[in-house]
Amino acid sequence: MRTLLLPLFFIILINCSKSNADKQAVSVDLMEVIPEDKVSSAPPPPPPPAEISKASALTSTGIPKKIDTISRKVIKNGDMRIQVGDIKKAQSQINDILNKNKAYIQKEQFQNTDTDDHLDLTIRVPHKNFDELVNSFSNGVGSVLSKNISSNDVTEEYTDISIKLANKKIYLEKYRDMLKSAATTKDMLEIQENIRELEDEIDVAEGRLRFIDDRVNYSTLEVSLYKEKVRSSATSKIGFGSRFIDSLTEGWNGFVSFFLGIISLWPYFLLFPFIVFLWRKWKSRKNK
Template identity: 70%
Template sequence: MIKLFLPLCILFLMSGCKKSELEAVNSSPTVSADKAVEVAAYEVEAPTPPKEISQKLLPDVNQSAQPPITPKKIDTIAKKIIKNGNMKIQVGDIKKAQTQVGDILKKNNAYIQSEQFQNTDVDDNLDLVIRVPHKNFDALVNSFSDGVGSVLSKNISSDDVTEEYTDVSIKLANKKIYLEKYRDMLRSASTTKDMIEIQETIRELEDEIDLAEGRLRLIDDRVNYSTLNLSLYKEKVRSSATSKIGFGSRFADSVTQGWNSFMSFLLGIISLWPFLLIIPILIFLWRKWKSGRTKP
């Protein structure tokens, strides 16, 4: 009997343990589910990583889909070079040389800005101020050097005005911005005094803008068209009649020149006759005054 009772107790205890374990197992999913919900909610509410890190973690496809960020374009000013030159050429015939110069100018799309001719007893001079496109300047100078005559002097210079042009352009752009702001202020001005002050400022800005734009146009003109000062020179040859003058002729010329000088001097004195009349009057008055002082 005792042998049967002990195994039954052992079985009873084992069944009780298994039951408690089953209850623990059945109740554990509910607790773990709640904890899982809490963990899931915590994970959802967790802060997102920084932008830099998230961009690094994004795949290449997403990065390529975003539009590229291009830097703001900054306008650059090309170099501004002003070329000038001076040339003096001795020629045998001024008219023939002038025709040659005209042909060279047509070939290089140049033109004459000013022309001055001087005829003396010693030589003939034709001075030309020529404007030529910048790209044709060197070809023009070479053409004059080769086919017109003998070059007596030549001076070519280049002046880089890029810095000045850039400075004027920047100041001009800023002044235009200020001008628009002052015009907006003028529209919203409430008092007459403010309107007058703003209008005066606008007028000064407009004058400065006009000057700056004029300076830029002048620089562009000097850059686009170079300037060449060309002088055609012809020395006159003295004829035999004038080169072989004898002593007698020279003596007669000297006497004539002396007589002409004397006549000029005499006529100059005669032209002073009003002063010659005043002198005797002054002498008479002085003597009369002196005699009056000597009387007792």
């Protein structure tokens, strides 16, 4: 009996020592795999991406798509008032300057008064030639009486409109896909109304972008050519006889106008006798 118990005791003792060694090995392995500073809870998931940022837009599949960098948009405008000696000669010089700078006249207006001649021009010129055109007018046409030049940076406005336009086009495609799978007539009408509103907004945004591009690519210059007339030279050619006859004519015309004005009051003349009759009758009753 002792011979059986003694080997069994040694076997149990060996198994216990092995189990303790295995537990220590497992604990050591876990400490090596998961350090203490990484045992803490995992960080929360990142927030969902924004709808569309200013640097990217979403494609129809929802994948961000980078928008091309928009170059700076600057609108240049100006106005000049120039005194010249001869309007026709100045026009010839202006045509040469316009051809040289690839510009054109958008609007032209001429006025001839007793004191001066005016030629007002609205000129459109490529953006890169604007400064050269202004210098040509300042140096070669006449005496510059006034000059105002302004620059307006519309890059931010152009960028905002472009981003909103990209958003609206994405929503428009999604609404069109929803329209294909609409189950009821009410849903179809609501989706069609949303599509119509988006199409109108897209047309307005695209029109605004085209307008900004036009103003950026072609600058506007308002030019007013001015020639003063010398009144003394004109009046000196009129003799005394002509001026005397003109005075008689003006006097006669004034008398005729006065006479016709009196005649136009004839209804009041008809009332005058009736008023006098009533006044006398009232006076006689008062005396009695």
